[in-house]
Amino acid sequence: MPMTQDKIKKIHLIYGCITALIVIAFGVAMMVSCLDIYNSGPRPYSRESIGAKLSEMAVLIWLSAGAVVGGVVLSILLPADKEKTKAVRDEQITMQKLAAKAGTPTDTEAASIRKEKTLRKVFPAVTAVLFAALLIYPGIYLFNTNNFSGVDPTAEILAASLIVMPAAVIGLALCYLCTVLTSASLKRETAIYKQIIAERKAQPVAEEVNEKPMPINIIRWAVFGVAVVFIVIGIFNGSAQDVLTKAVKICTECIGLG
Amino acid sequence: MKKDATLNMNNDNTETIKPKTGLRKWWAEHKPTKRRIIQLYAALLTNANLKGFGNGYIYIGDAKFACVPGMNCYSCPAAAGSCPLGALQNALNATNTKLPYYIFGILLLYGFLFGRWICGFLCPFGLIQDLIYKIKTPKLKKNRFTRIASYLKYIILVVFVIIIPLLYSGKMPLPGFCKYICPSGTLLGAGGLLTNIKNENLLAMLGPLFTWKFLLLVVFLVGMVFIYRFFCRFFCPLGAIYGLFNKISLLGMNLNKSKCVDCGLCIGECLMDVKKVGDHECISCGRCVNVCPTNAITYKGPKILLAPNEVGGQPATKKPNADPCDAPGTPLPKKTKIARLVVAITMLAVLAGSLVYYNVIHKDPAPVESGGEVGNLCPDYEMPLYFEDGTIKPSDSRGKITVVNFWYIYCSACVHELKTEFPDLHTNYGDDVEIVVVHSYEEFGEDIPTWINKNLPTDAGFVHCRDGEDDPFFKSLGGTSAWPITIILDEEGVIQYKMIGSTTYEEMSEVINKLLAD
Ligand code: SF4
Ligand code: SF4
Ligand code: SF4
Numbered sequence: 001m002p003m004t005q006d007k008i009k010k011i012h013l014i015y016g017c018i019t020a021l022i023v024i025a026f027g028v029a030m031m032v033s034c035l036d037i038y039n040s041g042p043r044p045y046s047r048e049s050i051g052a053k054l055s056e057m058a059v060l061i062w063l064s065a066g067a068v069v070g071g072v073v074l075s076i077l078l079p080a081d082k083e084k085t086k087a088v089r090d091e092q093i094t095m096q097k098l099a100a101k102a103g104t105p106t107d108t109e110a111a112s113i114r115k116e117k118t119l120r121k122v123f124p125a126v127t128a129v130l131f132a133a134l135l136i137y138p139g140i141y142l143f144n145t146n147n148f149s150g151v152d153p154t155a156e157i158l159a160a161s162l163i164v165m166p167a168a169v170i171g172l173a174l175c176y177l178c179t180v181l182t183s184a185s186l187k188r189e190t191a192i193y194k195q196i197i198a199e200r201k202a203q204p205v206a207e208e209v210n211e212k213p214m215p216i217n218i219i220r221w222a223v224f225g226v227a228v229v230f231i232v233i234g235i236f237n238g239s240a241q242d243v244l245t246k247a248v249k250i251c252t253e254c255i256g257l258g
Numbered sequence: 259m260k261k262d263a264t265l266n267m268n269n270d271n272t273e274t275i276k277p278k279t280g281l282r283k284w285w286a287e288h289k290p291t292k293r294r295i296i297q298l299y300a301a302l303l304t305n306a307n308l309k310g311f312g313n314g315y316i317y318i319g320d321a322k323f324a325c326v327p328g329m330n331c332y333s334c335p336a337a338a339g340s341c342p343l344g345a346l347q348n349a350l351n352a353t354n355t356k357l358p359y360y361i362f363g364i365l366l367l368y369g370f371l372f373g374r375w376i377c378g379f380l381c382p383f384g385l386i387q388d389l390i391y392k393i394k395t396p397k398l399k400k401n402r403f404t405r406i407a408s409y410l411k412y413i414i415l416v417v418f419v420i421i422i423p424l425l426y427s428g429k430m431p432l433p434g435f436c437k438y439i440c441p442s443g444t445l446l447g448a449g450g451l452l453t454n455i456k457n458e459n460l461l462a463m464l465g466p467l468f469t470w471k472f473l474l475l476v477v478f479l480v481g482m483v484f485i486y487r488f489f490c491r492f493f494c495p496l497g498a499i500y501g502l503f504n505k506i507s508l509l510g511m512n513l514n515k516s517k518c519v520d521c522g523l524c525i526g527e528c529l530m531d532v533k534k535v536g537d538h539e540c541i542s543c544g545r546c547v548n549v550c551p552t553n554a555i556t557y558k559g560p561k562i563l564l565a566p567n568e569v570g571g572q573p574a575t576k577k578p579n580a581d582p583c584d585a586p587g588t589p590l591p592k593k594t595k596i597a598r599l600v601v602a603i604t605m606l607a608v609l610a611g612s613l614v615y616y617n618v619i620h621k622d623p624a625p626v627e628s629g630g631e632v633g634n635l636c637p638d639y640e641m642p643l644y645f646e647d648g649t650i651k652p653s654d655s656r657g658k659i660t661v662v663n664f665w666y667i668y669c670s671a672c673v674h675e676l677k678t679e680f681p682d683l684h685t686n687y688g689d690d691v692e693i694v695v696v697h698s699y700e701e702f703g704e705d706i707p708t709w710i711n712k713n714l715p716t717d718a719g720f721v722h723c724r725d726g727e728d729d730p731f732f733k734s735l736g737g738t739s740a741w742p743i744t745i746i747l748d749e750e751g752v753i754q755y756k757m758i759g760s761t762t763y764e765e766m767s768e769v770i771n772k773l774l775a776d
Contacts (some may be wrong), residue, residue, distance in 0.1 A: 006565070012394070013396065015394060016394050016395045016396045017394065017395070017396060017591070019394055019395045020395040020396060020484070022395065022481075023480060023483050024480065025723055027476050027477075027479070027480035030476045031473050031476050033471075034469055034472050034476075035469070038465075038466070038469040040736065043462050044464075044465075045461045045462070045464040045468070046458075046461055047455075047458055047461065050461075054427070067393075068394075070395050071393060071394030072394075074394065075284050075288075075394065076281050076284040079283045079284055081288070085523050085527045085549050086526045087521055087522030087523050087525075087526045087528045088525040088526040089521075089522035089523045089525070090522070090525070090533060090534070091522060093520055098518065099519075117566075142417075142425070144440070145425060148425040148426060148429075149429070149768055150426055150429035150677075150713070151677065151678075152429040153426065153430055153432055153670070153674070154466075154467070154680070157422060157432075157434065157438065160417075160422075161417075164413075166415055168413045169622070170688060172406050172407065172410065173405050174404060175409070176402065176406045179402055179405075180402070181408065183402070189290050199291075209497060215260075216505065216506050217554065219506050220506040223366050223369065223370045223503070223506060224366075224370045225366070226363075226366055227363045227364075227366035227367035227369075228363070228367070228369055229363070230359040230360065230362050230366065231360060231361030231363035231364065232363075233359040233360075233361020233363075233364055234358070234359035234361070234362075235360065235732075237356050237359055238356055239349055239355065239356050239357070239358050239359050239360040239361065240323060240360040241323075242347045242349060242352060242356075242360075243323060243325065243340050243347065243348070243349070243361065243445065244320065244323040244340075245320075245321075245333040245358060245668070245700050246332075246340075246342040246344070246345070246348045246668050247322040247339075247341075247344075247345070248316070248318035248319075248322055248700060248739065249318075249666065249669070249698075249739050249740070249741060250316055250333050250447075250451065250666070250738075250739045250740040250741075251331075251332060251333045251344060251433075251436060251443070252448065252463075252671040252672075252740070252741070253431075253432075253436045253437035253443075253670055253671075254331050254332070254333045254344060254431050254433075254436045254437075254440060254443030254444075254447045254448075254450055255331075255333050255443055255444065255447040255448035255451060255452070255460075255468075256437075256443070256464065256467045256468035256470075256471040256472070257442055257460065257463045257464065257467070257468065257671055257740070257759065257760070
């Protein structure tokens with residue numbers, strides 16, 4: 001019996017949501033088990049303690065494996081068509097193209113356009129200043145070597161992270177705000193050009209491509225040259241030997257031992 | 259770009275399909291693409307020491323001198339080479355003695371050759387994420403917020419990979435990213451080693467750090483199910499470094515601006531946070547090649563591995579998930595076909611050769627059966643002293659309780675316990691207990707006595723010496739490649755306590771008190 005894509009996609013969605021819940025439950029159970037073991041006393045990890053937790057989670061483990069395999073079986077039995085690709089255009093380029101098409105604006109239009117352009121310079125500038133201000137204290141903290149005496153590095157790095165990371169997160173949030181505002185401004189400017197084009201039925205003009213080509217080949221081969229020179233110096237100054245020395249011993253940091 | 263994260267499943271299509279075509283359609287969409295084959299090949303080649311999974315050892319041969327291009331923990335038992343990110347942090351950590359030319363050169367070379375093509379084709383951790391993302395669940399698509407969040411990896415690069423190792427340079431081995439974040443280390447390194455029954459003793463070493471790293475790993479793994487390349491996009495400092503080279507790398511993506519009609523389909527199809535094809539976020543996965551209606555997007559570089567999808571003016575194939583490398587087009591010239599065959603045969607020969615070298619020719623150190631177990635007399639080895647002429651051996655301290663600790667200066671667990679757990683032994687037991695601190699044989703090009711004087715307490719009563727070539731004393735106690743080890747000998751020189759891994763003052767003093775009471 002042929003089945004509509006509509007129905008197939010609904011089945012896939014429901015199956016996907018169930019699998020998602022199982023995956024999340026599995027992740028949470030793993031984390032809770034790990035914390036349980038950790039809190040169980042000194043030297044808590046052993047084959048027995050881990051084995052006991054895994055057997056407690058057996059049902060969830062099988063369920064998760066079943067859900068993954070079931071997903072494959074479902075796509076074989078009821079294949080869903082691929083989603084149509086949605087176009088995502090660069091707002092800046094779209095605006096530039098429309099600007100070229102619109103030709104010369106009137107004075108009032110030009111004033112509004114200028115305002116938007118200024119705003120789009122102000123937003124990043126303000127963001128940059130705020131970001132830099134945010135980084136002052138973490139910067140001073142990081143470059144004060146007394147904060148990193150090496151007595152208890154984990155505690156020192158935790159303290160540093162608590163200072164650096166909030167600043168970084170606020171900084172990224174500021175950047176997000178900046179892109180939202182910039183995008184809104186681009187949309188307003190685009191709307192002005194659209195209006196000009198609609199009103200004057202302006203003729204398209206030749207599109208400007210004013211990006212200067214980068215002297216890529218020069219940079220490329222310079223990088224290659226520096227790379228080779230550095231590797232050769234590294235072999236002689238012993239930094240290559242250090243890589244080997246460290247790599248042939250189990251890295252206690254990598255695997256979380258110390 | 260879309261404003262909000264949305265589910266990628268909707269139901270606007272009402273076509274019907276013939277159920278009979280299910281398996282064939284599924285296979286057409288899911289059969290391994292050329293990119294996937296190269297990913298699997300690279301993962302196997304850079305993890306050719308497969309016998310490590312069986313015997314629980316990491317590979318310790320000279321090939322570890324070379325860094326592999328992708329994120330591939332060198333503490334994974336199968337790892338054939340070194341992780342460039344781990345090597346970079348350790349080199350920055352050692353800048354007090356020498357400048358890290360070698361690893362800078364390696365990163366520049368990989369950047370020049372591949373850029374983030376490595377992420378799409380060569381990195382095993384990228385492959386793992388690609389496969390996990392295939393689990394059938396609703397997916398969180400990219401949006402403006404994920405694009406901003408993609409800059410987080412640069413902050414991680416600066417803070418954890420560069421600043422922290424530099425701050426502790428000469429004081430403490432501290433590869434910040436490896437130690438506090440890296441999921442590749444937890445999954446491949448810890449996962450590969452600790453799940454082996456032969457490394458059961460390492461489990462006793464696990465504590466708060468492992469717990470933190472494990473929780474983080476679970477968050478990353480769950481994130482990878484719902485968000486494409488969750489780790490690569492937001493957290494990976496290695497991808498951040500390679501991304502800087504995307505514009506100049508020999509391999510990668512090329513966008514022909516004169517052909518581009520700015521339809522936006524490429525960016526819509528792309529799962530990474532790219533703004534333009536080939537920018538610093540592009541991993542050369544090739545998805546966009548398939549949807550570009552004017553064939554403006556091609557692979558850069560020689561056509562020997564991948565056809566650049568030149569289709570002689572025809573629109574590129576738009577079959578879902580068809581391999582862009584195999585897109586129909588002008589047939590390849592005979593010369594290219596022959597070259598491809600030669601390359602394929604060479605690649606297979608290299609893989610076969612590596613598998614034979616790592617698994618058959620290279621011999622891991624055999625476990626030394628010299629009875630260095632609790633209850634046995636301690637094996638006797640002569641060790642050169644650091645601060646005096648002459649040597650010392652365990653039997654020299656008969657008649658006294660002796661604590662022997664094995665360490666090396668790049669091991670932060672070792673240095674930490676020597677700074678925090680051992681000094682109290684001398685304070686509380688004075689001359690009743692002899693503390694012998696044995697450094698691993700290697701010289702590191704470091705002046706170890708100077709390092710000791712600068713970084714370890716000088717009034718802790720430590721007798722500093724080093725093991726013989728190839729660390730025979732360490733190995734006689736069951737040591738392989740995991741430091742530290744601590745043993746406590748009674749007055750007759752019999753081993754009464756042995757800890758492979760970090761120890762604590764409390765544990766040691768409990769044993770010493772018992773021995774003193776006897
Ligand atoms: S822990 Fe991560 S960064 Fe460090 S060596 Fe291992 S894989 Fe590389
Ligand atoms: S971003 Fe990092 S983990 Fe991801 S593929 Fe690239 S190197 Fe590997
Ligand atoms: S879809 Fe295209 S632009 Fe996006 S990562 Fe893949 S190759 Fe790069």
